[in-house]
Amino acid sequence: MFSGSLLMGIIKERHTLFLPWLKYSGILLALGTVLLLYSCILQIVVYPKHFYKQLASLCLYIVILSFGTYIKCVIHSLYKEVKKSSNQNVPLNPVTVEAPISNPETRQHGDYQQF
Template sequence: MLNSVCGMRLSTYGVGLGWIGVIFSFLAVILTSIGLGNADELARQIVEENHNTKLTVDEVRTILVIILSIYLALQVINLLASGMLIVGTLKERHLYLLPWLFNNGVTLIFGIITQIGMWVQLSSVSFTSALPSILVSLVTITLSWYLYYGIYSLYKQIQRTSDLQRPLIPPQSSARNYEGLPNNQ
């Protein structure tokens, strides 16, 4: 497990990454909402710019609304997961980090699959011309995995300390005291 990420303590890293996620997701929600509100104009412009397509404005608008709606839903989920990352880090509640871990784990898996698909497509190109793309994708995947592993390490650290502070099953003598019964019953 990591003790720090990029020289930052895990809790500082978790809060910082959470705020970055909240800010970018919030901006993406606003921009996507504007795009959905102007779907008619966007569809008309797409059809006008691409004269060789056989799609009508209504078909392009439908496709655009579907894609933007899915993207909007994903960004709202990311916004909530990033917010929970902040709260979970500050309150030291490891379960609040799970939505972020799940959301970004799925994103990381799809990113790896996409990169492998890109590498397969690049196999028809000469190696020297494909090398920059392959190196950039390897660096991106490695950095994404490192950042994800940092939050996973934070999750395990908070989980470890919270298990020590709040055991799931209280000791038998204190359980009787909670019920208001004397210890000898």
């Protein structure tokens, strides 16, 4: 549901559709960080002999949280661009329209002018 909202926001260039995904991912990243810290402390206290296994799992969790943070930052920067362009009423991807040249005497086959 949140990803669908994000996709529609990207396609239709509506910054308000980004917000559910941004809030949801922020909550998940915050919970992931808290759970990471809790599990590290718990493993060190309960299983102090398995330090290398704990270190490997800690590194994996840090990589996953870092990737999630990176994706959230990318989407947030896109959100700011879409919001800025919607405030200026300028689309991010302008469409060019080609029309035939209006003077038939000077027009050659296949000539078009851009607007």
